[in-house]
Amino acid sequence: MSVQFTPQSLRDMRAIGDYIAADNPRRAQTFVADLRVAYESLAMTSDRYPLFGSGGYRRMPFGNYLIFYQRVQATIRVVRVIHSARDMRDSDFD
Numbered sequence: 001m002s003v004q005f006t007p008q009s010l011r012d013m014r015a016i017g018d019y020i021a022a023d024n025p026r027r028a029q030t031f032v033a034d035l036r037v038a039y040e041s042l043a044m045t046s047d048r049y050p051l052f053g054s055g056g057y058r059r060m061p062f063g064n065y066l067i068f069y070q071r072v073q074a075t076i077r078v079v080r081v082i083h084s085a086r087d088m089r090d091s092d093f094d
Helices: 007-023 025-048
Strands: 002-005 057-062 065-072 075-083
Touching (some): 002 007, 002 025, 007 025, 007 075, 025 057, 025 065, 025 075
Parallel strands (some): 002 075
Antiparallel strands (some): 057 065
């Protein structure tokens, strides 16, 4: 199963990396590497995580963040990567 990223999810990841790098550039690099491992695990366990909202989204916890994704046939589509304290609505995925 392949993993694809929406433009918004790529912006989310860049913003998270930039935020972490402001205090700890090395941790920003390892955090991004850890995220990649998490994405790879989605290919094997995509149905493990609960549905969220009306768009068939699922969310996987990752540290203080949530990875929102959809399974579309044989592809995992990462939609957003957002801090878990943020209040999410369906409109955040449009």
